[in-house]
Amino acid sequence: MRDAEQTRQKILAISADEIHQHGFKDTSLSIILKRCGISKGALYHHFDNKMELGYAVFEEIYTPMFLAMWQPAVEAADPIEGLCCFFQSMSEEMSCDEVICGCPLNNLCQEMAAVDEGFRLRILNMQQQLNHLIAINLQRVADSLQPNLDFKQVAYFIVSCFHGSSSLSKSTKNKELFDKVIAELCRYIRHLKK
Template sequence: MARQLRAEQTRATIITAAADLFDRHGYESTSLSDIVEHARVTKGALYFHFAAKEDLAHAIMELQARAARQVASEVESRGCSSLEFLMRTTFETARLAVEGPILRAGLRLATADLAVRPPLTHPFLDALDLTTRKLRAALRESDLHPDIDVDAAAHALVCFFVGTRVAGRSLEPAARLPRRVAEMWHLTIRGLVPVHRRARYLTLVSQLERETRAL
């Protein structure tokens, strides 16, 4: 049992180290030797758990997908509107990205030239599918302008969220992400939401940013 626990701890250490390097330097620019040095493990320990760098990236993407499903499930249980659901999930994802490198690396791996092995699907496609469904529901709930192109809006929103972190990585710390997400929603709400519905959601943006920073 103790041996199994040590093996699990070593695997987690390797994944965290790889995620940190993938986030800071990119998948292509990170070698297995870099990961061994950063994790402070032997090459034998790394190869015991992962045969190739791609396996490490896939493990990180699996953890990201699991976290995304958990966030969506927890927010869904609140019974909030579809637009509020999207707002809360993006802020919660931002919080997790600030707290640790797994979600940050997942965001960067989503933009890497990396094949995603079944049954896992590409995180961009998962996010796009969920965002499209929720925006269609928000349209039915009269929280969007009736002439909105939902497919275009969903694509833009997902790109906006991922790009906020990817583009800002080398310019500002991860702790800035909640502010950037708030800015994203301020612009999105003014572009998509009818005037008489905006006040509620703009107030919610400020509330969620405060909550995210406080956690």
Template structure:
């Protein structure tokens, strides 16, 4: 990796952390410059604007990180149990900072979807990709599932419930509430089986 590529990657990493901690609008380019120990010119060499940097963080950091997390539980022989194991482990492993700060991707979606069309379209694309992962996993075991399930709706329901639980946890700073909602979600997911 060249020095320019390393600098660009460092900017993305730092910007992703700043956006997670403070939100996109409150993220300061000056703080990113200081943390990366680069000049404004070096930043603008890689990203022509804060919005372009935000798009890159969403596409290159948050989306792949988020989708990759879902591949393992959906790729097992029984994705219903894989999903429940994944979700329940999330409740156990959630740190205090995650309870307070929330999911970086969910935060950015809530903040920017209604503000910027570029973000809205990127969020929609990511949501469609995740939904397709869930649909494909459920389709592989369709013979074991109840009849007349609309897998696309099931996928969106699972993700919407998780996002809602994350938002509840963040606003209430209550990890127990998150755990309770996820336990109910797992009851729903397991009830998909015949």
């Protein structure tokens, strides 16, 4: 990998961490520069401004990470159990601090969707990709599921519950709420079976 590309990747990784910790608006370019050990000119060689950097973090770091996180669960032989195992392992393995800090992607969506059209469109695109991933895998096992399910709506409901549990836990600083909502979500998902 070329030095310029390594620098760009380092900027993206550190920016993703800073955005997760502080939110997009409160992320400081000077801290990113310091952590990367680069000049302002080096940063602006790769990104014209903070907004362009934020878009790149969303598209190149958060979206692929988020989709890759869901993919094994929904592509399992039994996506119903795959999703439940995915959610339950997250509930068991995530520390209270991790849950309270929130999902980096969900945090950024809540912060920026209503204030910037570029972020809103990127968020919409990512949500459509995830919805499609879940829906096609539920459709794949449709014969074992309840009749007349609208798989796109089911997928949106599953994702909404997951994000809602994350937001609820973050705002109340209570991991137990996350665990309870996840348990209820798994109960719903399992009831999709015949």
